[in-house]
């Protein structure tokens with residue numbers, strides 16, 4: 001068995017230097033209503049205001065900016081229909097390299113358009129007949145492209161960790177931090193920053209209840225695979241944690257919690273009406289879990305990472321209308 005080198009906080013700090021001037025330093029927002037509701041001091045780190053609308057720009061840009069000249073000339077390939085696709089396409093454009101994004105034939109037209117708008121070369125595959133990993137690897141081999149996965153990569157993890165790093169630098173140590181969890185890039189990166197900058201802080205990853213593979217993996221000690229879960233949290237419809245993300249999560253995270261789709265929509269409605277924030281369903285996972293933990297948070301300093309705001313506005317309206 002080969003051993004892997006897990007990323008550390010040194011890598012997060014290096015990533016912070018690389019993304020400086022390209023990524024937004026996103027705002028931290030407080031809401032007196034939330035503080036009163038939870039009887040706590042709550043700080044929201046708003047990655048919905050990151051470039052392309054989610055934290056994924058951080059990891060993508062960090063990974064691509066480490067390419068040598070040969071890799072830059074050939075370009076990057078990614079397979080994603082979500083925020084990772086846009087993050088890779090935009091980062092590649094800013095760094096002047098070609099990007100190929102492999103997307104399923106039934107990807108929302110708005111996402112395809114957004115990716116093309118950032119200059120990405122979109123390759124469509126049939127979700128039911130073709131294997132996207134094979135297509136990605138084939139393209140990588142034929143054209144010398146470098147494949148960057150959405151979460152299981154040390155440079156992606158280090159980049160994602162810069163959001164929590166900024167939060168601790170801005171507000172100081174916290175008692176608890178709530179972070180959305182899909183494949184674990186954001187959570188493992190946040191863990192590196194938390195253990196370095198606020199070691200006593202309780203760190204919670206939060207998944208959709210319908211797809212709690214991360215919770216099962218965390219509690220059992222081995223990576224659990226599940227079928228694609230049915231949830232409105234499309235950024236967390238992952239089937240398993242990764243070989244880099246899982247060991248960091250297992251070592252540095254205090255627990256993995258879950259939230260229901262209904263709780264996510266309630267948080268979306270609250271954020272919109274009381275805080276004037278448009279947050280996508282996945283982005284509300286941490287907020288939803290914190291609201292369930294009110295008794296434990298009494299009098300505490302609490303961070304909530306709002307991971308993204310990319311939701312089609314008509315879908316946003318219909319989710320809220322169905323409450």
Ligand SMILES: *Cc1c(COP(=O)(O)O)cnc(C)c1O
Pocket residue numbers: 054055056082083084150151160180181182183184185186187235236238280282283307308309
């Ligand atoms: C990708 C994504 C997540 C999950 O991140 P992982 O690194 O896969 O755990 C959470 N929220 C949003 C908005 C995302 O785009």
